[in-house]
Amino acid sequence: MDSSKSRRPANKVIMSLLRTKTKKFCDGMIFFGGGMAALFLCWSLWRICSVGIISMPLIGSNTSSQLRVLKNPSSIVVQQNPRENVGLKSESGLEKKQELQSRDEDGDQLFEKEWERSADNFYADSDFSYSVGKTIKNWDRKRELWLKMHPHVKNYTKGGNPRILVLTGSQFQPCKNPKGDHLLLRFFKNKQDYCRLHGLDLFYNNILIHPQMITFWAKIPLVRAAMVAHPEAEWIWWIDSDAIITDMEFEHPLEKYKDYNMVVHGWEKDVYVKRSWLGVNAGVFLIRNCEWSMDFMERWSAMGPLSPLYVPFAKILSDVLPDRAVTDSDDQSALVYLMIKEKKRWADKIYIENSYFFQGYWLDVVRTYENASKWYKEMENENPVLKRRYAEKSGPMYRKMKEYYLHKRGAGISQRKPFVTHFTGCQPCSGNRNKIYKAEDCLQGMERALNFADDQVLRIYGFQRHGLLSSRVSPIAFSN
Template sequence: MCSCFNPYHYTSVTHTATTRRDKRAPSKKQNPLVMVSPEMAQFHTSHMAKPSVRNKASVWLTDSFIFLSGAFFALLLVWTFSSFISPTPNPEFSPTQTRSNSPLNCAVNLTHDSDESTFYDDPELGYSIGSPVKNWDEKRREWLKHHPSFAAGASERVVMVSGSQPKPCKNPIGDHLLLRFFKNKVDYCRIHGYDIFYNNALLHPKMGSYWAKLPVVRAAMLAHPEAEWIWWVDSDALFTDMEFKPPLHRYKDHNFVVHGWAKMIYQAKSWTGLNAGVFLIRNCQWSMDLIDVWASMGPQTPDYNKWGQILRSTFKDKLFPESDDQTGLIYLIYKEGDRWADKIYLEGEYYFEGYWHEIVGTLDNITERYMEIEREDRKLRRRHAEKVSEQYGAFREKHLKDAGNGRWSWRRPFITHFTGCQPCSGDHNQMYPGTSCWDGMRKALNFADNQVIRKYGFVHPNPLDSSLSAVPFDYPAEEDGW
C-alpha cells in the first residue's frame, strides 16, 4: 500500500480536486484557503484596518514597485500564452506519465522502464524450475532503485496468483464453477487494490496436478519484483469475507504463511498438519531457495518415487504413496526446521484457508447476524462506492469483537476451500454425499457475491439461486417491505 494513502480516511471533493491541481503546478487560484505561517502573519492586515501614514518617498517607491511588478507579470503572461502556442518539445515527458519524484504522488509509473541494466538483461536468467536464481534480494533491490515510483509501499504490495488445468473440464458445470471462483478472486483483488495473475498452462511439462503451482509462483516472483508478497490461492478456494485483509504486520519476521497447526506436524506427524492450497510467500532469496528444495520432491526429478516412499514412511496417515507438495512442505518443516521452520508462520487464528464442510452450514446464520448489525448501525448500510469498501470493513470491526474466529465463529470465514470436491473433474471424494459439493459451492459463491454485487444495487435473495433482485434504499432496514 502506498505510504501516503490512507484507505480509512475520507477526503472532501473540494480538497481532493485542489490537491490534484497542486500536483501539476502551484497557483493562488487553486486554493481558496491561503495558509499563513505565524512568522508572516505580522505582514498581513485586515481590509478594515486603518491605513498608515506614508511619506512621499515610500509612496513613490511603492508605486514604482507596483509598475515594475505589473510589467513583469505582463511579460510573464505573454510568455505563458506563447508557450501554449509553440511549446518547447520535451522528449522525456509524456502526458500519460505519472510523476514519481513528487512526495505527494504515490501512483506508480506504468509507462517507464529504466535504461539501466537489470537482472532482466542477464541471458542466464531462467524462469523455470531447475534454473536457480542467486542474489535475488540484491537484484530486486536494484530494480526498485531504478524504478522509484514502485518503491513507495513496496513492503505491502501483494500479487495474487491462481490457476487451473490447460484443458476443458470433464464435469459439465466445471468450467462455469471455475469461472465463478476466478470472478470471486478478481472481485477481492479489485476491492483491495491487488494485482492478480491467473495461469491455465503448465509452466513445467512434468509438474502437473498439485505441483503445478510451484513453477507459477516462482515465475511470478521474477515477473513482479515490485511485489513483496506472492499470494497463491487454489482454483477451488474462494473469499467469503470480501472486507478482511491478511494482517501482514503479523508476518513481518516470516517469509511464508500457511494455514496449519504445529501440534499436528510435530506431535501427530500428520500429512494434514497444514493445507498448501493457500499461502503467502515473500518475494526474497529465502523463498527462491525454498521453492528449489521443495520442487526437488516433484515429478520432474528422478527421485520422485523415492520421495513418495520417504514421505509415506514419515507420515503414517498419508493415504497414497505418491509424493505431493503438501506433505513435502510438512517434511521440510519437520525434518529441516533449523533452515525453514523459523521463517514459516502457521496461521490458525482465523480462516486463512477454511474447510468448506464445516463452514457452509454456518453461512445462513452469519448472514442474519450481519444483517442485525446493519439494522442497528445505519452507517454500515449506507450506500457507498466500491472503492471505499475498506472503510466500511473498518467500521464493522467494532461490532465483531465477540464474534470469534474460525470454527464456531459467526464472523465471516475469510477463505473457504472446497478441498476434495474437484469441481473440474467431478470426481469428488465419495465421503461427500450426493450434490453436497455443488450446492455448497453455489451457496458460498452467492454468499460472497452478495458482498460485491450489493455495491451495484442488487443481491442474490436465495443462497442457492444465482438470480438477482434490486435492493431498496436503506436496505436491510427496509427488508420487511422488500
C-alpha cells in the same frame, strides 16, 4: 602674448581634474560590477545547496526532458517534484500541475529506458532464469535495485499495504464435468471481484510452466516465475482454483506476518506432534517475494516429479508421516516433511495460521453462512452507519469502519465470515471427486459459497439475492 602664456597652466589644471574624475568613475563602475557578480555567485550557490538536486539531461533526450538526480551518487532515484503538493485552485494552476506531473513521468520513463539498456539490468544476464532448478543469487539485492530504478512502480498499495499478487489457475483443456467450465468461470469471477475491490493484481494461468511439474506440483514453477516477473510484489498469494473467497471485505493481517516468509493454514500440534500430512493445507498460501522463498521453492520442488528421487520420496514421506498412504510424492506432504525434518532452516519462517479461516474446509464452513449473515446484520442494526449506501471506490473507508465495529463487538472465528472456503476433494472441473463426498453436496456447497460471496459484491450495487440457492435479486433498503 603674455595672456596666452598665463592661460596654459589653467588649461592643464582643468584637464588634470577631468582625468581624475573619469578614473574615479571607471573605478567605481568596476567595483560595482564586481560586487554584483559576487552577489550573483553567492545567490546561485545558495540555490543549488538549498534545492539539493542537479539537473542532468538524459542521453538522447531534449533539454525539456530532464532527470533530477539526488546529489548522493550512491542513491540514484527520481526525486518527487516539490511543487506537486502545492494547492493550485485555479484552472490554469491545475493545468500547470498536470504539466509538471507529465514532465516527471516522461523523465522517469526515459530514465527507466536507459537502465533497461544498461549492463546493470540483471534481467539481461545470460544465467538469469524464471524456472525452478536455476537459482537466482542475491535476489533481495536485485529486487531492491529494480525498485530503485523504477520509482513510479510501488511495492505497496494506495492504502500503504505491502503489494500482493494473486495467483490461481486451471488446466488448459476443457472440463470433463459438464458444469465444470461454468463453475471455473464463477470461481475466477470471485477472485477477480476481490482483487478489484482491494486493488490487487491477479494472474490466472492455464498452462504448464514446466512439463514435468504436473497436478498439484504445477503451482511451484508458477509461483517461482511470478516472483521474478513481479519484483514489485511483496507477497504472492496462491489460491487453488477450487477455493472461493467468502469474505469479500477481509484483508490479510500482514503486519502479523512481518517476521515470516510463508503463511499456511493448519495446526502446529498436528504437524510437529502427530506428524500428520493434513497438519497444513498447501492449496492456499502466502509467500514473501524474497531470497529465502526462492531457495525454499528450489528445495520444495526437489521432492516433486522434476527430481530423480521423486519415486523414492513417496515411501520416505509415508515413513515420516504415519497417516499418509504410500502414494506418489505430493506437495502438501513434502511441505510438512520439510517443516519437520528441516525445521531450523525453514519452519522458523513459516507461520501456521488458525485464528481465522485463512482457508476453511468446505464441509466445516458452508453451513455457517446464514449464522454469520445474521450476526453481521445485528451489528449493522446496532450501528446504522454500516447500512449506508456508498460507491465502490469508497469501499476501503467502510471496510475499516466495519472492522472497527467487529473488534468492538468481539467477533471471533465463529462469528466472522470465513475468509476462504476450499472445496478440497470436490474436483469441480474433472468431476473425479473423492468418493467420501456426494456429488450433490459438492455442487450445492459450491453454489452456496459462490452466491454468499457474490451477494457481498451485489450489495455495493444495491441488490441482494432472495437466498443462497436463488438467482433472483431484489433492491436493498438502505439507511440514510
